[in-house]
Amino acid sequence: MDDLNKILVIEDEERIRRLLKMYLEREGYEIDEASDGEEGLQLAIANDYALTLLDLMLPGKDGIDVCKSLRNKKATPVIMLTAKGEEANRVEGFEVGADDYIVKPFSPREVVLRVKALLRRSTASSSTNTQSTTKDVLEFKHLVIDNDAHRVLADDQEVSLTPKEYELLHFLASSPDKVFDREQLLKEVWQYEFFGDLRTVDTHVKRLREKLNKVSQGAGKMILTVWGVGYKFEVADE
Structure with missing residues (x-):
């Protein structure tokens, strides 16, 4: 079963990782971090996260490859982080299983709202199924x-x-x-x-x-x- 307070952030820019970590921890979430796709995928498969924030452009294995590989193993909700002008990549992200995307530069508060919205739906579905x-x-x-x-x-x-x-x-x-x-x-x-x-x-x-x-x-x-x-x-x- 997913840890409802644990989120994985896969992002190569340390500044963005720190910003996301700070805002999400304020909301009570526990954050794991990865700076490249390969490390992120290993963490995502080895642990049961409530949600993954996944950057599209990563060194080595990019966000599309990470999402595709993850979807072969797990149904963890994924929000993809993309830069402007990457519309074709965002569509491809949806096609390999991303649940949502956020365009950079973004407001950290927007990310928190998106995360809460996606987790609310996942939690409600899980509660309905078990009860x-x-x-x-x-x-x-x-x-x-x-x-x-x-x-x-x-x-x-x-x-x-x-x-x-x-x-x-x-x-x-x-x-x-x-x-x-x-x-x-x-x-x-x-x-x-x-x-x-x-x-x-x-x-x-x-x-x-x-x-x-x-x-x-x-x-x-x-x-x-x-x-x-x-x-x-x-x-x-x-």
Whole structure:
């Protein structure tokens, strides 16, 4: 089980590591640090962190490689730190499993808000799963979402999703045929309002559809774009 107060910061700039450590420790978090990708990955795999803050540009193994390798082992939430002008890399970060990103230069308070938001969702999901006395399952023609096990089946085949992809799918599927705009999804799924980039939602929806479509086109078609508005989960005809 993750240590809910322990965070790993993988960042090669000592000044930024010290700043993040100071602000996060003020909030009661325990911080481990790594200055390069290889060291960071070893720590991330060897320990159970509540969350990892991961710089995109690192010496040796970069943030993309670290995130990809970590996702093969663990589902630890990851917030990627990126510089302006690295949009293509940020999209690639989402595709290998990052849950969120923050653009440098950033406010340390913004980082604290993002961390708290992501951990709030993870803690709430964990609490629901361990305390639920009735089976929490959403069942549709092509899709089954078992919230107790955090497991998704599309036409009886398991679909491997990142924590944020799972939360997005579960949120949409919990209100079939209801349209949510991107701002609503940022607030409800990511748990913040002021710092969110709407492309975060678009990229996650795109990746979620791709993963579902690989297993079941029927399941993939259940997530619809409502042009000019946002997204909705449409129940397939029985």
